[in-house]
Amino acid sequence: MLMSSVxxxxxxxxxxxxxGDKNALRxxxxxxxxxxxxxxxxxxxxxxxxxxxxxxSFIRIWTHAHQxxxxxxxxxxxxxxxxxxxxxxxxxxxxxxxxxxxxDVLRESEQVDAVMAAWHKLDRHSRLYHCLAALDETxxxxxxxxxxSGYSHGEIAGRLRVPLGTAKSWIRRGLAALRECMA
Amino acid sequence: xxxxxxxxxxxxxxxxxxLLDAAEASAVEADMEREPGLRAAIAASRERFLPxxxxxxxxxxxxxxxxxxxxxxxxxxxxxASVPEPSANDNRRNGWRATAIAAIAASVILALGLAFSLMxxxxxxxxxxxxxxxxxxxxxxxxxxxxxxxxxxxxxxDVPAGKTIQVWTLPSREMGPVSLGLIxxxxxxxxxxxxxxxxxxxxxYELTLEQAGGSxxxxxxxxxxAKGLAxxxx
Numbered sequence: 235m236l237m238s239s240v241x242x243x244x245x246x247x248x249x250x251x252x253x254g255d256k257n258a259l260r261x262x263x264x265x266x267x268x269x270x271x272x273x274x275x276x277x278x279x280x281x282x283x284x285x286x287x288x289x290x291s292f293i294r295i296w297t298h299a300h301q302x303x304x305x306x307x308x309x310x311x312x313x314x315x316x317x318x319x320x321x322x323x324x325x326x327x328x329x330x331x332x333x334x335x336x337x338d339v340l341r342e343s344e345q346v347d348a349v350m351a352a353w354h355k356l357d358r359h360s361r362l363y364h365c366l367a368a369l370d371e372t373x374x375x376x377x378x379x380x381x382x383s384g385y386s387h388g389e390i391a392g393r394l395r396v397p398l399g400t401a402k403s404w405i406r407r408g409l410a411a412l413r414e415c416m417a
Numbered sequence: 418x419x420x421x422x423x424x425x426x427x428x429x430x431x432x433x434x435x436l437l438d439a440a441e442a443s444a445v446e447a448d449m450e451r452e453p454g455l456r457a458a459i460a461a462s463r464e465r466f467l468p469x470x471x472x473x474x475x476x477x478x479x480x481x482x483x484x485x486x487x488x489x490x491x492x493x494x495x496x497x498a499s500v501p502e503p504s505a506n507d508n509r510r511n512g513w514r515a516t517a518i519a520a521i522a523a524s525v526i527l528a529l530g531l532a533f534s535l536m537x538x539x540x541x542x543x544x545x546x547x548x549x550x551x552x553x554x555x556x557x558x559x560x561x562x563x564x565x566x567x568x569x570x571x572x573x574x575d576v577p578a579g580k581t582i583q584v585w586t587l588p589s590r591e592m593g594p595v596s597l598g599l600i601x602x603x604x605x606x607x608x609x610x611x612x613x614x615x616x617x618x619x620x621x622y623e624l625t626l627e628q629a630g631g632s633x634x635x636x637x638x639x640x641x642x643a644k645g646l647a648x649x650x651x
Contacts, residue, residue, distance in 0.1 A: 256487065263483055268475035276473065277435075285482065292486045305453070307460030311467050315433075318470075322435040322442075327638075355472040362468045380434040381466050387436055409430040410423070416465055 244309035251299035259296055262313065267292075270317045276348050277321035277384040278328075287324060291317045325384045349375070352382040365415035373408030376401060429458035433466060440587050440594040440637070444621045447646055519552035527557075527648065541567075542615060543647035545622040555643035556624060558584070559650075560616040566597050569605045574624075574642055576603050581629050585637050587621040588613050594623070599631050620647045 244265075250258030267288060274291075275284035294316050302312050353374075356363045366374050372394055379385040379393065391401035431437055432445045449456050523546045541559035549555050555574065560566040568584055576582060582600040587593070598608035623644040625637045632638050 256490070259490075260483065260487075263486065267482070268478050269470070269473050271478060272473040272476045273470050275476065281476075285479070289482075289486050289489065293490060296490050305456060305460065307463045308467070310471075311460070311463040314467065314470050315463055318435065319442075323439065325435075326439045351474075352469055352472065355474065357468055357472060360468045362465060377434065378469075380436050381469055384435050405434075405436070406427055406431075409427060409434075412465070413426055413430070 244313065245302070245304070248295070248299045248302045248309050248312075251296055252302075259292065262295065263292060266310075266313065270314070273314065274317055274321045276352070276382055277318070278324050283324060284321070287320045288317060291320050294320075322384050349378050349382050353378055361416050365412050368415060369408050369411060373404050373411070376405045377408050377412070380405065425455055425458050426462075429455065429462045433459060433462040438593065440585075440621065440623075441590050443623070443641070443644060444587060444590075444646075447621065447644065448619070519548065519554065523548060523554050541650050543618070543620060544650055545620070545645045545647040547622060547624060547643035547645040549643050550641075558622045558645075558647075560586070560620075560622075560647065562615045564610050564612055566608045566610055567605070568600060568608065568624075570600070570603065574603055576626070579629050580626050580639075581631065582642065583625050583627040583631050583637070583639075584608060585623045585625065586613070586616070587623075588616070594637055596631065596635065599627075600624070616647055618647065618649045621645075622647060 244262065247258040247262050251262075270288050270291065271281070271284050274287040275281055278284055278287060291313075295313060298316075302309060306312050307315075353366075356366070366377070369377070376390045376394060379390050385393070387402050387405070388398060390405065391398045394401055394404075396404070428445065432442060437445065445455070445459075449459060527544060527546050540561075542562040543560050545558045545560070546554055547556045547558060553572075555570070555572050557569045557571065558566055559569075566584070574582060582603065584597040584600065585594045586597055588595060592613075595611060595613060597610035598606070600606050621644065623637065624642040625632075626639040626642055627637070628639075
């Protein structure tokens with residue numbers, strides 16, 4: 235079972251990091267860094283910022299590895315969440331600095347492609363693909379825009395051209411349907 | 418907190434998707450440490466969406482990136498041999514132990530704070546112990562629920578020139594973070610805040626570093642110095 239050995243390796247690498255083994259951190263870097271930069275870049279849009287996010291994340295993985303335990307999910311999910319949260323925080327900070335219009339202009343053109351690319355690259359045999367495909371297109375888009383590119387409720391409402399409250403309730407219903415489908 | 422299972426699952430999903438604002442996300446992260454149900458819901462949500470990230474096309478990593486990360490790792494954290502520690506009880510390899518000690522210290526201080534507050538004529542409705550990102554206690558806030566709150570600083574917080582410490586609370590997700598006031602000279606203060614709903618159990622309180630005069634946007638923009646969730650004074 236080659237596939238299932240990978241997450242286990244990451245969990246033991248985290249345990250080794252908690253014991254001060256830098257080689258273990260290096261092994262996580264070698265295995266995951268290139269994908270982590272891509273995940274961060276989908277959210278923050280700039281390579282230099284994405285690398286900054288990944289660098290800070292590896293420091294956090296190093297200092298917080300002792301906090302990982304299986305009740306927090308898979309080791310990979312835990313590591314990816316650190317990167318996603320850093321990237322999302324940077325995005326939240328940048329929303330404070332630019333006006334909403336600036337952000338829209340910056341994000342509108344390029345990110346539609348990133349969201350669609352993520353959808354098309356998703357493993358067709360995965361449950362997530364099957365269950366996302368079963369949703370209305372608007373709900374699916376809303377969920378993908380948020381997860382893949384870090385869109386806020388307001389930005390999703392703007393792109394789907396619906397009031398904010400409508401966008402929120404569509405996404406909530408989409409998420410509920412997704413949970414039920416994947417349960 | 419009385420959150421139903423559906424609400425918990427929705428909150429977890431919205432947190433994982435990044436749909437919560439900064440204050441809401443911090444509140445969820447703080448709650449997650451104490452509530453196994455929320456922790457499990459977030460773990461399940463992460464696993465559901467993980468394939469979208471696993472499908473991301475790997476980008477080439479620039480040469481020297483690892484060396485840069487390695488050089489920026491803090492020394493003495495999680496390491497076994499690089500930094501000699503004079504103390505006989507070696508806490509370094511057991512981060513949980515430091516966390517537990519911080520938590521015990523927080524409880525003791527909370528208990529002392531409560532005991533002290535019971536001896537006074539006017540009692541606060543809630544008390545919050547604020548800790549920094551290492552779990553060390555930084556300050557105690559007592560909110561009297563009558564537009565008055567006191568902040569006791571328990572450490573010397575470093576306030577650079579042109580900056581000030583601002584005190585925030587999150588009365589509800591709908592209201593968002595609200596400023597209770599500023600701590601200008603880095604000393605314990607009594608604040609006259611705005612009219613707000615009575616503070617409730619687990620309400621988030623936070624200190625941030627803002628430019629002198631306070632945050633220009635009316636929302637926290639600067640570094641979080643300390644945060645904590647309130648407990649009802651009983």
